Amino acid sequence: MTNRPRWGVNAAVNRRSVLVGLGAVGAFLAVDLGAVAYANKWIGSDSARTTFLNGFRTVNGPQLGFRKNHAKGLAVSGYFESNGNAADLSRAALFRPGQVPVVGRFSLSGGDAHVTDAPGAPRGLGLAIGFPGRGQWRTAMLNLPVFPDNSPRGFYDRLLASKIVPGTGQPDPAATKAFLAAHPETAAAMDIIKKHPPGKGFGDSTFRSLNAFYFVNDAGVRTPVRWSLVPQQNSAPAPRSGNANGLFDALIRQLRGGPLRWHLLVTIAQPGDPLTDATLPWPDDRQSIDVGLLTLTAAATEAPGNARDVNFDPLVLPDGIEPSDDPLLSARSDIYAASYRQRTGEPKSPPAVQVSEVGP
Template sequence: MVERFPPPEQQKPPLGTGNTLFRLAGIGVLVVTAAVSLAYVGGYLDPHRLTPARLVDGLEHNNGVHPGFRRNHSKGVCVAGYFESNGNAAPFSSAEVFSPTRTPVEGRFALPTGNPYSPDSAVPLRSMALRFTQANGQQWRTGMNAMPVFPVSTPEAFYELMQAQAPDPATGKPDPAKPAAFFASHPESAAFLAWVKTAKPSASYATETYTSVNAFYLINAGGERQAVRWKMVPVDQPTVASPPPDAKDYLEPDLDGRLASGPLRWDLMITLAEPGDPVSDASKQWPGERRVVNAGTLVIDSTQPQVDGDCRDINFDPLVLPAGIAGSEDPLLAARSAAYAASYQRRTGEVDQLPKTTAPVSEKKS
């Protein structure tokens, strides 16, 4: 059984200016960085087919081992704020977070790579992970990415994709023919590949829309279940900036600069599935005409360095859910949960515990 509320993690080494992750050309690099987001959070896999350890081993093989850091989404920044519910989702879920109340939130923005020294331009994806802590003590944890759909539908296909993207020992780089062959045999990836063709690295975490990709169930007081997906949509369309010329690290400074002018806000938009919509397949999108409920506003008002900030101690397991929210039958959810639990166990034993500071880099209260 996976431990849902693990003890505080050990100190992570500071981010530095070490070797940068090489920039792959074409679809290959975009696909692998999106696909490895599968390993973001911890749970259960059938050990006779694929184990969490093998998934994490694959990440380490492809990205290198960086002691003390997360095996994926290893470069990021801690954030904090609150969620202001408007009560619109309360008819669908008994979760306290959806009642007309304010819930404290801790979270993390990150770059979906396994190398903490990657330049911010290395991949087109950005991620948002959040922990909502209800007044009754129950938590809701969620990991989201700035992409509309996942490339594959099963953990086994994801592992095959990782293998296709593994560096060739002779060159140190992936063989571009292997991912091409993989996608030729996995037509379910068509929607993802269509998105990849237009994806470009954003210059700001603040301008991105972050989606759950996987489906979940909302359960109301009467026991009725509603399949949903959700996304965080930036409020007031914040100004889109261009990456600074030749800059390696610009996402965190941009975030601090924006927070110096006031809090940042995202609306939590929940899409309601209809009968027949694919609930257990993250590679398939739902029709655009589905009903969408605005459940409230996420407000981010402060940051902390990830090496000693509050988010360092959080396992953003997507199956840590309060009463009123449940995971769907999507096999990727259990895989995400299990792989991150394995990653968590490794990184917490790699460095000595050091004094932890809590002073934020920037803080602006609303």
């Protein structure tokens, strides 16, 4: 069991800690791998995908059978009930009034499948909303106000710069300094993240798309949006101290007490709002429309046939939702697929979070 410090959003966060927990390598290797990726324009080529997978492996080790990022997780299920309020904006069938099933997965950012839960580690929620092959919508969101990177290159550089130096428990300060000098957008995003401390647990976290998309209606009108899931419950049990799975176990206990609900809010951009840079927030006064309620009813240990085997590819979209030109989106789609292919071909070992082992 490792107990790495994490980059994240708690009070202890500083610019250096953004680098911790996503890994890195020494300067020599960083330059080497980076040159390969640059030569291939990062995405859309086998070697760029391989470069990312090699980067995750260099930082986290092989993590056989697990996701190469957001490796630690818990499967959940439930349903989404649309109230019809999005129908003017999007022709997606799942926005007509009614219920569709949901398969989901809560996760912690980082590629260590057995990492000790830390309150500041970014929390993820992946959802597959609706029936597979019938206009299903997949989205993977975070409990952050903005994303730390605005380019695949930035993500990759941060990954490499964050490798823990053995014996120190910290990334190499020189690599951190060089990274932040080359990526002022990350330094600025971290300042915003620091001002939004996380809730106590998964159950009281707001999850956001961060990337922009377009909702497209029957008339073909395209409206730029971001979305967020705002919890109906305003508290979550605090993780029990000394428990390496404290955040996940608290979520399992909270779900045993009854369903958890989140309102799906769609926020509409105004002209000039950034649509291709996830490090930049939109002004607080943008109109948000409550378009329905997500209800999660059950949690399950990751296993064959549940969310373990889903790729929450942000470009699996129903007719009525389209991607923006944010360069993160095509990179994510490409790299999630590469991670998925790799992990599904690897031998499996038990995940850290075991629902049956969580007591009352």
